[in-house]
Amino acid sequence: MVRRRGTLGGVSEATSRGLVLVVEDERSIADLVKLYLTRDGYGVHVETDGAGGLAAARRLRPVACVLDIGLPGMDGTEVCRRLRESGDWTPVIFLTARDDEVDRVVGLELGADDYVTKPFSPRELVARIKAVLRRTSGAPVAAESPRSVGVVTLDPGRRRVHANGVEVALTSTEFDLLAHLMQRPGRVFTREELLGSVWGYAAHAGTRTVDVHVAQVRGKLGDASSLARDVIRTVRGVGYTADEVSP
Ligand code: CA
Numbered sequence: 001m002v003r004r005r006g007t008l009g010g011v012s013e014a015t016s017r018g019l020v021l022v023v024e025d026e027r028s029i030a031d032l033v034k035l036y037l038t039r040d041g042y043g044v045h046v047e048t049d050g051a052g053g054l055a056a057a058r059r060l061r062p063v064a065c066v067l068d069i070g071l072p073g074m075d076g077t078e079v080c081r082r083l084r085e086s087g088d089w090t091p092v093i094f095l096t097a098r099d100d101e102v103d104r105v106v107g108l109e110l111g112a113d114d115y116v117t118k119p120f121s122p123r124e125l126v127a128r129i130k131a132v133l134r135r136t137s138g139a140p141v142a143a144e145s146p147r148s149v150g151v152v153t154l155d156p157g158r159r160r161v162h163a164n165g166v167e168v169a170l171t172s173t174e175f176d177l178l179a180h181l182m183q184r185p186g187r188v189f190t191r192e193e194l195l196g197s198v199w200g201y202a203a204h205a206g207t208r209t210v211d212v213h214v215a216q217v218r219g220k221l222g223d224a225s226s227l228a229r230d231v232i233r234t235v236r237g238v239g240y241t242a243d244e245v246s247p
Pocket of ligand 1: 069
């Protein structure tokens with residue numbers, strides 16, 4: 001059992017599953033999240049503002065971050081942006097208060113792995129965290145050999161993606177989504193299938209999550225190579241497929 005000592009302010013008792021950083025200025029929500037995560041065997045460190053959250057993420061190297069968007073000072077999206085900028089791809093799950101915050105998460109291509117909208121069930125949040133951590137552990141695909149679709153090459157073992165030779169930095173969720181689609185080029189996956197296989201939870205979570213992540217992957221592939229953007233094709237009324245781009 002991995003034991004973390006409580007030498008840093010606010011780090012809770014020993015855990016077997018690793019430390020989750022929760023950045024939330026509403027104390028009642030933070031306490032509730034902490035309670036559920038602790039019960040489930042995670043250590044929890046709580047920060048109540050963005051600057052403190054960013055510093056804690058860098059200092060404590062948590063296994064995952066739960067970031068409220070509306071924070072005093074630096075907001076949650078900025079915290080995430082700065083982490084990604086410094087090459088830190090720790091899984092991030094946003095807490096959003098309103099639909100327009102969801103749009104910001106989506107529109108800014110922040111590299112979030114998931115989000116939940118308030119009011120949320122703490123159980124649901126814990127399930128999402130577990131799902132993200134399952135996906136990011138990378139064990140099931142580690143032994144697989146690299147594969148290509150069109151100009152996009154994906155190496156499951158090293159978890160790296162190249163588009164026309166240019167490396168593309170994807171979040172772990174984005175990587176898993178692309179890897180899943182590229183496993184069987186030309187096969188059409190429904191949004192529900194992708195939710196189940198990539199996110200590891202059932203379709204009640206909402207299929208928009210899939211669309212959001214597909215848009216992010218396309219954007220990043222497109223930035224690397226204009227030919228790469230269209231490797232993920234939308235099949236209207238059905239879902240998505242990874243396919244050769246017709247010249
Ligand atoms: Ca808040």
